[in-house]
Amino acid sequence: MKDAPPIIEFVEIHKDYVTEAVVVRALRGVNLTIQRGEFVAIIGQSGSGKSTMMNIIGCLDRPTRGKYILDGIDVGSRSNDARAIVRNHLIGFVFQGFNLLPRTTALENVELPLVYRGVSAAERRKRALASLNAVGLGARLHHTPNQLSGGQQQRVAIARALVTQPPLLLADEPTGNLDTRTSYEVLDLLQRLNREQGITIVLVTHERDIADCAGRVIEMRDGSVRRDIINERPTDAARALAELPVQDEHGAAS
Amino acid sequence: MTAILAAIRLALRAIVRSKLRSTLTVLGILIGVAAVVIVVALGTGVQAQVVGQISNLGANVIFIFPQSTQTSGVRSNDVNRLTEADGRALLMEATSIANVAPFSSTGAQVIAGDRNAVTQVMGVSRSYFPVRGFSVGKGQMFTESEELLKAKVVIIGETVREKLFGAGDPIGQYVRIGRYPYRVVGLLTSKGQSPFGEDQDDRVLMPIGSFRARVVPSPPGRVQQLIASATDERTVDRAVTQINAILRQRHGIAPDGEPDFAIRTQAEFRKSSEEIVGTLTVLLSSIAAVSLLVGGIGVMNIMLVSVTERTREIGIRMAIGASAADIMTQFLVEAIVLSVIGGVFGLGIGAGVIKLLGGALGWSLQLPMPAVIAAMATSTVIGVVFGFFPARRAALMDPIVALRQE
Numbered sequence: 215m216k217d218a219p220p221i222i223e224f225v226e227i228h229k230d231y232v233t234e235a236v237v238v239r240a241l242r243g244v245n246l247t248i249q250r251g252e253f254v255a256i257i258g259q260s261g262s263g264k265s266t267m268m269n270i271i272g273c274l275d276r277p278t279r280g281k282y283i284l285d286g287i288d289v290g291s292r293s294n295d296a297r298a299i300v301r302n303h304l305i306g307f308v309f310q311g312f313n314l315l316p317r318t319t320a321l322e323n324v325e326l327p328l329v330y331r332g333v334s335a336a337e338r339r340k341r342a343l344a345s346l347n348a349v350g351l352g353a354r355l356h357h358t359p360n361q362l363s364g365g366q367q368q369r370v371a372i373a374r375a376l377v378t379q380p381p382l383l384l385a386d387e388p389t390g391n392l393d394t395r396t397s398y399e400v401l402d403l404l405q406r407l408n409r410e411q412g413i414t415i416v417l418v419t420h421e422r423d424i425a426d427c428a429g430r431v432i433e434m435r436d437g438s439v440r441r442d443i444i445n446e447r448p449t450d451a452a453r454a455l456a457e458l459p460v461q462d463e464h465g466a467a468s
Numbered sequence: 469m470t471a472i473l474a475a476i477r478l479a480l481r482a483i484v485r486s487k488l489r490s491t492l493t494v495l496g497i498l499i500g501v502a503a504v505v506i507v508v509a510l511g512t513g514v515q516a517q518v519v520g521q522i523s524n525l526g527a528n529v530i531f532i533f534p535q536s537t538q539t540s541g542v543r544s545n546d547v548n549r550l551t552e553a554d555g556r557a558l559l560m561e562a563t564s565i566a567n568v569a570p571f572s573s574t575g576a577q578v579i580a581g582d583r584n585a586v587t588q589v590m591g592v593s594r595s596y597f598p599v600r601g602f603s604v605g606k607g608q609m610f611t612e613s614e615e616l617l618k619a620k621v622v623i624i625g626e627t628v629r630e631k632l633f634g635a636g637d638p639i640g641q642y643v644r645i646g647r648y649p650y651r652v653v654g655l656l657t658s659k660g661q662s663p664f665g666e667d668q669d670d671r672v673l674m675p676i677g678s679f680r681a682r683v684v685p686s687p688p689g690r691v692q693q694l695i696a697s698a699t700d701e702r703t704v705d706r707a708v709t710q711i712n713a714i715l716r717q718r719h720g721i722a723p724d725g726e727p728d729f730a731i732r733t734q735a736e737f738r739k740s741s742e743e744i745v746g747t748l749t750v751l752l753s754s755i756a757a758v759s760l761l762v763g764g765i766g767v768m769n770i771m772l773v774s775v776t777e778r779t780r781e782i783g784i785r786m787a788i789g790a791s792a793a794d795i796m797t798q799f800l801v802e803a804i805v806l807s808v809i810g811g812v813f814g815l816g817i818g819a820g821v822i823k824l825l826g827g828a829l830g831w832s833l834q835l836p837m838p839a840v841i842a843a844m845a846t847s848t849v850i851g852v853v854f855g856f857f858p859a860r861r862a863a864l865m866d867p868i869v870a871l872r873q874e
Contacts, residue, residue, distance in 0.1 A: 295791045302789020327788040
């Protein structure tokens with residue numbers, strides 16, 4: 215795995231936002247390399263540039279200057295359509311607000327990325343089922359998001375991100391809307407995916423506790439990488455979960 | 469193909485999700501399409517009705533009128549040289565003419581006992597009846613001797629009978645026209661209204677000799693009109709040519725001279741009435757088409773609202789790999805599905821209304837096939853045209869901005 219090319223490579227990435235007369239320099243020359251199979255947390259205050267970094271990694275935004283190489287492809291300069299294909303094939307997204315389609319069942323939400331890949335209906339169903347089973351939601355296939363708890367919704371979102379079997383999972387504040395117990399459940403799931411399936415995970419958060427679950431923590435400040443530390447002893451989310459006092463409301467929520 | 473089906477299914481689900489709004493939007497298209505279809509069907513129906521009534525009059529009838537001529541710049545109005553002899557000559561010489569009837573008429577008061585009626589009194593010959601499609605329903609036709617002797621006999625129409633005799637039997641009764649009493653010998657079989665709104669039963673017929681002698685005194689043999697029938701509907705044009713040649717010769721008019729008669733055929737009446745109905749149909753259809761346009765604007769409006777409302781959904785779809793073309797297709801198909809649903813229901817309702825109207829009017833109204841095709845094509849085109857702008861707006865969204873939308 216060490217010999218494989220890095221999955222993410224940032225070379226002198228700059229991002230400027232031009233608003234009226236003011237130029238906001240969101241990223242100021244970021245250099246970064248993330249290898250396949252890493253679990254990286256990007257941490258920082260709001261305005262530190264971590265969201266911008268997330269958007270560029272996710273091919274949702276383009277750098278103003280610099281080179282972004284994703285899985286060996288220089289994606290910074292590609293067309294919108296090409297980047298849509300890259301998003302579909304290489305990246306799975308998990309958002310803070312879950313971002314599931316409302317009034318659409320869990321199964322259909324999970325099938326959605328495959329629709330844009332032109333996968334047949336039967337194959338879509340099969341893979342969506344497998345993906346939902348993998349996140350432990352095999353019994354709630356036909357529930358719509360408003361019939362699911364926050365943790366369950368986030369697990370549907372993770373199932374959706376994984377259904378295309380992408381090498382990279384991008385999680386933007388995935389626990390921001392969840393209570394502590396549910397947060398650790400989601401983190402446990404991410405850790406297992408990383409450990410068991412070798413999926414590269416990049417997690418953006420502003421909470422130190424959450425970031426401590428990652429094997430590498432990148433701290434952003436004022437558009438630059440301030441610290442890039444290997445976390446020798448990441449928090450085991452499963453253990454953290456076991457140590458939490460039992461909460462009644464969680465039982466009610468699920 | 470499967471992609472299109474999937475897109476249609478997706479569109480249907482989105483439409484079902486906002487039922488009330490979709491229904492109202494569909495209603496706009498529905499009313500437009502139904503209006504167009506109904507107007508076109510009614511126009512076609514009226515046309516068929518008019519044509520039918522005109523043929524009922526006798527499609528092979530030819531009217532010959534006297535026409536004033538201009539001599540040295542002076543227009544002479546009272547020169548009427550049309551005679552019964554002209555009629556006989558036409559019958560003898562023109563090979564395409566089956567029958568000719570002399571005809572003169574005037575408005576007059578007809579009195580029976582203490583009742584009276586103002587009606588058209590007409591001087592005709594017995595050939596008038598077959599030429600114009602009248603028949604004597606009760607009593608008898610004039611006899612040849614009654615014609616020759618200018619006998620004081622009349623055949624009356626149903627309307628006149630009702631005014632003068634109420635429920636009574638008119639045959640053998642007397643009516644007075646001017647100073648003279650006439651014996652009623654026959655009653656016309658009722659024909660109802662002509663296509664021009666004339667009551668064809670409101671008339672009193674008498675031998676033309678009798679008419680000239682007592683009702684409108686005029687020189688012997690003089691007629692106001694000659695009414696001829698061609699041997700067949702298809703020989704009308706040839707008959708007209710023959711009439712023209714024979715009358716010019718008899719009246720001593722040079723081939724390039726101005727004739728003192730005019731010829732009208734049913735084909736001309738038919739043409740002009742078809743033109744009137746056609747113009748009306750076009751006019752009304754354009755008004756209906758405007759409502760279709762308004763319906764289209766409704767589709768655009770609702771699609772714009774839908775795109776704005778679903779900004780976040782668009783962002784999600786883009787994040788998980790939908791291309792701009794995918795998003796564009798999604799909303800375009802939705803607009804098309806909306807307006808095609810409107811088109812289909814509009815056709816259905818149009819067909820229903822046409823059936824009801826046809827039943828109520830007693831006409832055979834049909835759903836016009838060209839209108840059906842045009843309505844479906846139009847509603848699809850409306851979907852494309854009015855869906856394009858909102859769909860493009862959706863497709864051009866920035867996924868980051870769209871995702872941030874609450």
